[in-house]
Amino acid sequence: METIKKDNSGTLSLPENLEKLLTDCTLCPRNCHVNRMAGQIGYCLQTGTLRAARAALHYWEEPCISGTAGSGAVFFGGCSMRCVFCQNHDIAAGEAGREISVERLKEIFLELQEKGANNINLVTPTHFVPLIVPALRAAKREGLRIPIVYNTSSYEKVSTLQLLDGLVDIYLPDLKYESAALSGLLSNAPDYFETAAAAIAEMVRQVGEPVFAAPDGTQLFAPQMNDACEEADEDTEFLMKKGVIVRHLALPGQEADSKRVLSYLLKTYGERIYISLMNQYTPIPSVLEKTLPKLTQSACLTGLQRRLTEDEYEALIDFAIENGIENGFIQDQETAQESFIPAFDGEGI
Numbered sequence: 398m399e400t401i402k403k404d405n406s407g408t409l410s411l412p413e414n415l416e417k418l419l420t421d422c423t424l425c426p427r428n429c430h431v432n433r434m435a436g437q438i439g440y441c442l443q444t445g446t447l448r449a450a451r452a453a454l455h456y457w458e459e460p461c462i463s464g465t466a467g468s469g470a471v472f473f474g475g476c477s478m479r480c481v482f483c484q485n486h487d488i489a490a491g492e493a494g495r496e497i498s499v500e501r502l503k504e505i506f507l508e509l510q511e512k513g514a515n516n517i518n519l520v521t522p523t524h525f526v527p528l529i530v531p532a533l534r535a536a537k538r539e540g541l542r543i544p545i546v547y548n549t550s551s552y553e554k555v556s557t558l559q560l561l562d563g564l565v566d567i568y569l570p571d572l573k574y575e576s577a578a579l580s581g582l583l584s585n586a587p588d589y590f591e592t593a594a595a596a597i598a599e600m601v602r603q604v605g606e607p608v609f610a611a612p613d614g615t616q617l618f619a620p621q622m623n624d625a626c627e628e629a630d631e632d633t634e635f636l637m638k639k640g641v642i643v644r645h646l647a648l649p650g651q652e653a654d655s656k657r658v659l660s661y662l663l664k665t666y667g668e669r670i671y672i673s674l675m676n677q678y679t680p681i682p683s684v685l686e687k688t689l690p691k692l693t694q695s696a697c698l699t700g701l702q703r704r705l706t707e708d709e710y711e712a713l714i715d716f717a718i719e720n721g722i723e724n725g726f727i728q729d730q731e732t733a734q735e736s737f738i739p740a741f742d743g744e745g746i
C-alpha cells in the first residue's frame with residue numbers, strides 16, 4: 398500500500414506509482430499512451446489535473462442511493478466513453494468544470510458528508526482514479542464514514558478497478574449494450590460488452606452481495622430487503638451500504654439489444670446484484686445535431702431523436718419478470734425529463 402505525503406505547504410502529493418499511471422496513460426481501454434502529467438490529453442480530454450463540474454446533494458439516483466437526504470454527487474469533467482447521445486454532454490466533452498487539487502477533492506468529500514449526504518457518489522471517475530484514490534484515503538483518515546459509490550459507464554480496465562479495492566462500497570455501473578455494432582456506432586467502443594462484463598465481474602468480486610440498512614440500523618440482505626420493502630410503507634427508507642446495482646438505459650428502438658443485456662445479467666448474477674432498468678433517455682437536440690450527421694448508418698438511429706415509449710418500456714419490464722428478476726428498480730414515465738440533468742455550474746467545487 399502506497400503512502401500519501403504532504404509537501405512543505407501541506408498539500409497532498411501523488412504517490413509515485415499512481416503518478417506513473419498518468420505519465421503514459423493506459424488507465425482505460427482507449428490506451429492513449431499520453432503524458433497527462435505534462436498536460437497532454439487523450440480520448441477522455443483530460444490532463445493529469447482533476448476537473449469537476451459540480452459537487453452537490455443529488456436526489457435522482459435509485460431510492461436506496463439518494464434516500465431523502467440525497468447522494469453526495471461529484472461530477473468529474475471528461476469521459477473515456479463519450480456516447481453520441483450523452484445526457485451529460487457538457488462535462489463529457491470537457492467543456493464544463495474547474496480544475497481542483499487532490500486536497501480540494503478531499504475537502505469536498507468531507508463537506509458533502511457534513512451536508513448530510515448518504516454517500517459520496519463519484520460520477521464518471523475512471524480517468525481520474527489515480528487522483529481520487531489519495532483524496533479518498535486522506536478523507537477517510539479525517540473522518541469520512543459514509544459509503545463510497547463508483548458510478549461508471551463500465552468501460553473500465555480490471556487493473557484500474559483494482560486500485561479501488563477496499564475503498565469503494567457500492568458500484569453503480571452501466572451495462573449499455575450487448576451488440577458490438579451498436580457500441581461501436583454509438584460509443585466508438587466495439588469491445589464494450591466484453592470489457593464491461595469483465596469490469597462488472599471485478600466489481601461484484603470486490604464488494605459482494607447487496608447489503609442495506611433499515612431505518613433502525615438493521616442490516617438486510619437482498620431477499621430480506623425485498624420482503625421488508627413490500628411490508629413497509631412507502632416512506633420507509635432502506636439505504637444501500639454495499640453491493641452492485643447495474644444500470645441499463647433503454648434506448649428507443651433498441652429493444653432486442655436491451656433484452657440481450659437483461660438476459661446476460663439475470664443468467665450471470667441472479668440475485669447477487671440489483672438491476673436498474675431506466676427509461677429516462679432524453680434526446681438533447683443540441684447534442685444530436687453535432688453527432689448524428691457524422692454517423693453513416695444514422696438511418697437505424699432515428700429512434701434517438703425521440704423518447705422511449707411506454708409500450709417499449711413495459712415490454713422490457715415484462716421480459717425481466719418472465720426471466721425471473723427479483724432484485725430490480727424501474728422508473729416512472731415522468732422521469733424522462735431533461736430536468737433530471739443537473740446544472741454543471743461549478744456548485745460545491
Ligand code: SF4
Pocket residue numbers: 422423424425426427428429430431438439440441442443476477523524
Ligand atoms: S484515461 Fe483518458 S488518456 Fe488515459 S487511456 Fe483512457 S481515454 Fe486515454
